Amino acid sequence: MPALFIAMLSWIEESALAVWVGESTWGFPISLVLHAFGMGLLAGGNLAMGLRLLGAAPAIPLIGLLRLYPLLWGSAGLSLVSGVMLLSAYPAKALTNGVFYFKLSLIAIGLWLLAKPVRHLLQQGVDTAVQRRRYGAAILVIWLATITAGRFLAYTHNVMRVSDLTGG
Amino acid sequence: MEQTLLAFSQATGIYGFMNSPWGWPVIESLHFIGLSLLLGTVGLFDLRVLGLAPVLPLPALHRLIPFGVGGFVLNVLTGIMFVTSVPDQYLYNPAFQSKLLSMALAGLNMLLFYSSSFRAVMQPSPSAQALRTARVFAAISLLCWAGVITGGRLITFFRPPFYWCFWCG
Numbered sequence: 001m002p003a004l005f006i007a008m009l010s011w012i013e014e015s016a017l018a019v020w021v022g023e024s025t026w027g028f029p030i031s032l033v034l035h036a037f038g039m040g041l042l043a044g045g046n047l048a049m050g051l052r053l054l055g056a057a058p059a060i061p062l063i064g065l066l067r068l069y070p071l072l073w074g075s076a077g078l079s080l081v082s083g084v085m086l087l088s089a090y091p092a093k094a095l096t097n098g099v100f101y102f103k104l105s106l107i108a109i110g111l112w113l114l115a116k117p118v119r120h121l122l123q124q125g126v127d128t129a130v131q132r133r134r135y136g137a138a139i140l141v142i143w144l145a146t147i148t149a150g151r152f153l154a155y156t157h158n159v160m161r162v163s164d165l166t167g168g
Numbered sequence: 169m170e171q172t173l174l175a176f177s178q179a180t181g182i183y184g185f186m187n188s189p190w191g192w193p194v195i196e197s198l199h200f201i202g203l204s205l206l207l208g209t210v211g212l213f214d215l216r217v218l219g220l221a222p223v224l225p226l227p228a229l230h231r232l233i234p235f236g237v238g239g240f241v242l243n244v245l246t247g248i249m250f251v252t253s254v255p256d257q258y259l260y261n262p263a264f265q266s267k268l269l270s271m272a273l274a275g276l277n278m279l280l281f282y283s284s285s286f287r288a289v290m291q292p293s294p295s296a297q298a299l300r301t302a303r304v305f306a307a308i309s310l311l312c313w314a315g316v317i318t319g320g321r322l323i324t325f326f327r328p329p330f331y332w333c334f335w336c337g
Contacts, residue, residue, distance in 0.1 A: 040207035
């Protein structure tokens, strides 16, 4: 493992944020609960959007779904902040696990879908069913996989702390 | 109680599955997917009643509720798999007990909503009175589900011995 990478992990693990999240009574549980709220609203909101695009609840106007974007971006912000809090306490645990990078890639794709092609689809007002269903399916797959990858992070890690890597 | 639940889990094969290498994480993933479905549909409906995205008609949004019910059923089933497999980590756990209480309150609140202001608020232009009442139900619903999620997430942090809390008996 490169020395610079280990040094970065140590720096994160010793930061004031990491010490608070990792060692205070409420730091970790608060971060976990906030991350669950963020997940429920972001992934859940996306699941609702994906279901609509696939054809469920057709009376929901597509253009109206754009009004859900502030909620989705807000939930993404909450997930990011609480995710950084969780990551700070156990940087070695997440950053040495391939599943973590897989999860981040899924989120990047999911947010890009939302920001670019899906927004474009909702704005154009012309219902092209094939394209709409394709994006709906993609959204469902991405967010179901993100939730699953996140849950598997608790079971697939190789180490917990930086000291597990350095043998210290 | 513990013995009964454990015997059920063992007799049905749930226990064996949950203790297989990927049994627990797979069922947890489904439980979190159910949570997201519930919050993404019922939670969204509540937020809409409270004033989010008024361009989305309530009756149209309500068509997504069956998916939230599906998520809830999924979570009851997966929840039973957790609880019966390690009953002593749940039954005496104040976080789990608070979660059940929040769920019961959410259910009661839902029954009251559907039997009172639901019809009125689903009209094309609901009265101000109907909307006000519905907002109270929506706020209580969100608080209850937030309590359910919080309790659920704290279960792993509070696994006290049975004598830990005064109401655990």
